[in-house]
Amino acid sequence: MKNNKILVIGSSGQIGTDLCLSLERIYGAENIICSDLNPPKEKNQHKNFIKLDVLDNKILTRKVKEENISEIYLLAASLSALAEKNVLISWELNMNSLINVLELARKKIIKKVFWPSSIAVFGPDSPKLNTPQNTILNPSSIYGITKLAGEKLCKYYYDKFDVDVRSLRLPGLIGWRSLAGGGTTDYAVEIFYYALKNNDYTCFLSKETILPMMYMDDAIEAILKIMTTKKENIKIRTSYNISAVSFTPKELEKQIKIYFPNFNVKFKPDYRQKIADSWPDSIDDQEAKVDWGWKAKFSLEKLTSEMFKNLSN
Ligand SMILES: NC(=O)c1ccc[n+]([C@@H]2O[C@H](COP(=O)([O-])OP(=O)(O)OC[C@H]3O[C@@H](n4cnc5c(N)ncnc54)[C@H](O)[C@@H]3O)[C@@H](O)[C@H]2O)c1
Structure with missing residues (x-):
């Protein structure tokens, strides 16, 4: 898997901690590069951990090339409650991290991207019960606004540049x-x-x-499943509802x-x-x-x- 390594950005967070362990088990720890601003909770948790700021595009691009990365799982973000307290910082992190990663795919430096959206894309005007995939999307939180903009960006990069980016609206x-x-x-x-x-x-x-x-094991399974599904079966290029x-x-x-x-x-x-x-x-x-x-x-x-x-x- 020499030219097929995976980079996880935001590996020390809630999802990253679990996702990296699963990826390491499936693809071999030597093929997974875990990265975050902060170290993992447990020392030596990962074979490969690097300190990386996803907003530093120059270093991100250099690392991706040096490590022969072909897939990125982008988990770094400011979550809903935190984002309300730091609107500008959250907008910058949530949007520019995604742009940086999508650009790597547009330039064919990497082949595939996973980026999580959230149920926060829905808002007070969306139906409350069994909220459908396609419905009114008027989020009222800044977090939801970044996730909705992110979904549109993913679809745009797929339609315009054939960037293989896959996404889930996680609960x-x-x-x-x-x-x-x-x-x-x-x-x-x-x-x-x-x-x-x-x-x-x-x-x-x-x-x-x-x-x-959702229990974390279900979420990890969904992430692994959508990333290994045949490209032609991924019909939704904004982000999939899952529940x-x-x-x-x-x-x-x-x-x-x-x-x-x-x-x-x-x-x-x-x-x-x-x-x-x-x-x-x-x-x-x-x-x-x-x-x-x-x-x-x-x-x-x-x-x-x-x-x-x-x-x-
Ligand atoms: N956890 C949930 O319940 C949930 C639900 C829906 C969607 N999501 C989405 O999933 C993704 C991951 O969520 P999480 O719960 O693991 O978040 P988290 O806050 O637990 O982890 C995010 C990680 O990103 C790192 N990070 C922050 N800024 C960074 C930067 N500039 N460069 C590199 N790393 C940076 C943080 O240090 C942290 O370890 C996010 O996009 C989030 O919006 C999570």
């Missing part, structure tokens, strides 16, 4: 290998850590806020109480409530199912049990 992700990185669904990861330490938890969303969520489960903080608390009956959650909604209220309750992912065989495996019950099993280990 809130729940995994145990790392904490979440400043999003509106972070409560659904933090809550497990509190329960395990026998502490009560104060949730920043109201108890009835229903949102689309797994939808639940409220109250429903998650109820699940956790099965393991920790004395666990309690207080609800104190903050500025993130407004973002959550603008997002769908559930997602219709028919196109992903038909085009490349997507199917989620983890229910709320199953992901709760997996979280406790892995976190207590």
Whole structure:
């Protein structure tokens, strides 16, 4: 795989931590270059880790050429809650990182790109239930605006320059290998850590806020699957809806109480409530199912049990 190496940008984050381990297992650690501004949580976690700022286009291009990279998974971004607090910095990171990577593909330096979009592309005018692939997209968060602009950019580079960029509209992700990185669904990861330490938890969303969520293993599987599907089967070049489960903080608390009956959650909604209220309750992912065989495996019950099993280990 000498001329076929993979570069993961943002490898120390919530998705990157899990994705790099899977890529290393599948393609061999020597073929995966993990990169981030920050080192991985565990020392020597990856065979190849480099410190890289995706916004430094000169160094990015040099590294990609030096390492014979053919695919990039671009995960560096400012997430929804964080982005509301740093609008300009987030716009610059979320947009210029994507432009830098798409340009490498346009110039045929690399062959394929994965870039995640988000359910944040939907807004208050989108249908809430089973939100379809094609619908009104009027995001009200700056994060959603960058994701929608990013989707349009991906389609433009595909249509105009035949850039093979593939994308998923990810819901809130729940995994145990790392904490979440400043999003509106972070409560659904933090809550497990509190329960395990026998502490009560104060949730920043109201108890009835229903949102689309997904266990990390499902998300990694979707990413690997869309990236290995035949090019002609990828019919959507903005970004695919994918879905797994939808639940409220109250429903998650109820699940956790099965393991920790004395666990309690207080609800104190903050500025993130407004973002959550603008997002769908559930997602219709028919196109992903038909085009490349997507199917989620983890229910709320199953992901709760997996979280406790892995976190207590
Ligand atoms: N985690 C989720 O629930 C979720 C849901 C929908 C979409 N997404 C999208 O998936 C992608 C990854 O999300 P995540 O949760 O892993 O994010 P994260 O915040 O946990 O990780 C992002 C990583 O990018 C790194 N980074 C930031 N600026 C950088 C730069 N200039 N150069 C290189 N690295 C830089 C950070 O150090 C961090 O390790 C993002 O595009 C996000 O919008 C995530």
